Amino acid sequence: xxxxxxxxxxxxxxxxxxxxxxxxxxxxxxxxxxxxxxxxxxxxxxxxxxxxxxxxxxxxxxxxxxxxxxxxxxxxxxxxxxxxxxxxxxxxxxxxxxxxxxxxxxxxxxxxxxxxxxxxxxxxxxxxxxxxxxxxxxxxxxxxxxxxxxxxxxxxxxxxxxxxxxxxxxxxxxxxxxxxxxxxxxxxxxxxxxxxxxxxxxxxxxxxxxxxxxxxxxxxxxxxxxxxxxxxxxxxxxxxxxxxxxxxxxxxxxxxxxxxxxxxxxxxxxxxxxxxxxxxxxxxxxxxxxxxxxxxxxxxxxxxxxxxxxxxxxxxxxxxxxxxxxxxxxxxxxxxxxxxxxxxxxxxxxxxxxxxxxxxxxxxxxxxxxxxxxxxxxxxxxxxxxxxxx
Amino acid sequence: xxxxxxxxxxxxxxxxxxxxxxxxxxxxxxxxxxxxxxxxxxxxxxxxxxxxxxxxxxxxxxxxxxxxxxxxxxxxxxxxxxxxxxxxxxxxxxxxxxxxxxxxxxxxxxxxxxxxxxxxxxxxx
Numbered sequence: 001x002x003x004x005x006x007x008x009x010x011x012x013x014x015x016x017x018x019x020x021x022x023x024x025x026x027x028x029x030x031x032x033x034x035x036x037x038x039x040x041x042x043x044x045x046x047x048x049x050x051x052x053x054x055x056x057x058x059x060x061x062x063x064x065x066x067x068x069x070x071x072x073x074x075x076x077x078x079x080x081x082x083x084x085x086x087x088x089x090x091x092x093x094x095x096x097x098x099x100x101x102x103x104x105x106x107x108x109x110x111x112x113x114x115x116x117x118x119x120x121x122x123x124x125x126x127x128x129x130x131x132x133x134x135x136x137x138x139x140x141x142x143x144x145x146x147x148x149x150x151x152x153x154x155x156x157x158x159x160x161x162x163x164x165x166x167x168x169x170x171x172x173x174x175x176x177x178x179x180x181x182x183x184x185x186x187x188x189x190x191x192x193x194x195x196x197x198x199x200x201x202x203x204x205x206x207x208x209x210x211x212x213x214x215x216x217x218x219x220x221x222x223x224x225x226x227x228x229x230x231x232x233x234x235x236x237x238x239x240x241x242x243x244x245x246x247x248x249x250x251x252x253x254x255x256x257x258x259x260x261x262x263x264x265x266x267x268x269x270x271x272x273x274x275x276x277x278x279x280x281x282x283x284x285x286x287x288x289x290x291x292x293x294x295x296x297x298x299x300x301x302x303x304x305x306x307x308x309x310x311x312x313x314x315x316x317x318x319x320x321x322x323x324x325x326x327x328x329x330x331x332x333x334x335x336x337x338x339x340x341x342x343x344x345x346x347x348x349x350x351x352x353x354x355x356x357x358x359x360x361x362x363x364x365x366x367x368x369x370x371x372x373x374x375x376x377x378x379x380x381x382x383x384x385x386x387x388x389x390x
Numbered sequence: 391x392x393x394x395x396x397x398x399x400x401x402x403x404x405x406x407x408x409x410x411x412x413x414x415x416x417x418x419x420x421x422x423x424x425x426x427x428x429x430x431x432x433x434x435x436x437x438x439x440x441x442x443x444x445x446x447x448x449x450x451x452x453x454x455x456x457x458x459x460x461x462x463x464x465x466x467x468x469x470x471x472x473x474x475x476x477x478x479x480x481x482x483x484x485x486x487x488x489x490x491x492x493x494x495x496x497x498x499x500x501x502x503x504x505x506x507x508x509x510x511x512x513x514x515x
Contacts, residue, residue: 044416044420057428061432061435094421097424100417101417106415106416106418107418109421117421117425120429121425121428121429121432124452128435136445140448140451140452143452144455147455147458147459151462154422154463154465155466156465156473156477158474159462163458166481167455167481171484174489175444178496182444182495182496182499182505183505196506197441197506198441198442201440201441202438202441203438203439207434207439208439214431215427215428219427222460223420226419229468232470235469239469319471323474331475334475334478337479338482338483341482341483342482344486345487346489348490352490355497
């Protein structure tokens, strides 16, 4: 492969011939510090094109960021122009990635990926460029929904729905509450009425330049590293079946549904561990008939082996089983840590929120003045009840 | 119930990226990572440019989102459930952060009647 001048250079290791690095004893270490020929950025996308796309997107965002000093129509025009530029950048990126993949005969992502990605990126751009905080929060919900679609494409269905419930349903509602609590009396529809804090962006050009450098660096590093990712240590089927052996009752149910179990039969359990006796590699299942033995104890009085032809297609652990076992079996400490974090957050928020605060002196004086002028106004208008204040 | 189960399986086999038990190739992983990086950068730009404190915290949530997407994509690539487990943790941290940050915003708003981050310039200690 011809290397582009801009590709990330690194030490290259030569693979011992006839041996994949997975079989190599130092495989893991090897893959962390460098790998074979196929791991430059231009394996995925040409770096110049990548930087071009990033610059285009940054320019679009810089155009769309809120500013003062234009009429409302001109401002709208800038926003739409920015949206068009960002969409063009997105389309260009999708086109380039797709062209590269098809030219090398690699698979492309599912077609559903593109609308979901467009929704999440477009909504997040709109979120940071909208002048009104409430709309920003609502656009963030759109972003969440877009990412949920991508989660489903990545076969993480549970996380997709959990994300909608927790983020869109709980966290964003909290944000909306605070936006409505902590905002001055609502202004009119005119953008001129908005305060500077919402209507003017701080250093838009500089920030977009930083964002451009950031996304360029992150993608270059990620695309450069993709080729070096260690391959999974076991196949998906093995991972699924390792969990499946711990769910004997689920196996019972699936076998029963497939019509493989006669009355009184069930999958055999290991005596010590209680795990289901299934062999995922040979695809065999041991089933047993329960009955009373000579001493009156319940035990297996007959066993049989189901061969691989009998193995039903539906006999696999789904995503939720695997996620649950992963969370509780492999990362139990995480639940404790999460509990402590949430407890601390709850305590902290309560302590912060119940503190009684006074307006500062200057603000108090300003408010008093405002109130005073308002009172003067009402006394002047006393003679004309129709022009009264609310 | 049966119907729901069957349609769920249909969704899984129809929409899901590839046949479930297969590896995801690099050319499929790359676009997800690109979207994740772009979302992170957009969140960063928003955090740097906007003056409203609430929007700044929303932008940090956007960056959490981007990290979550990358985690799930990598998890799918490795055929493990670790990525999803970490996203649960990220959700937890995001919820805690939202609670704390919003309590802080309300407190600061009560002092100054302004959501501007620059109203608190003297806190630069």
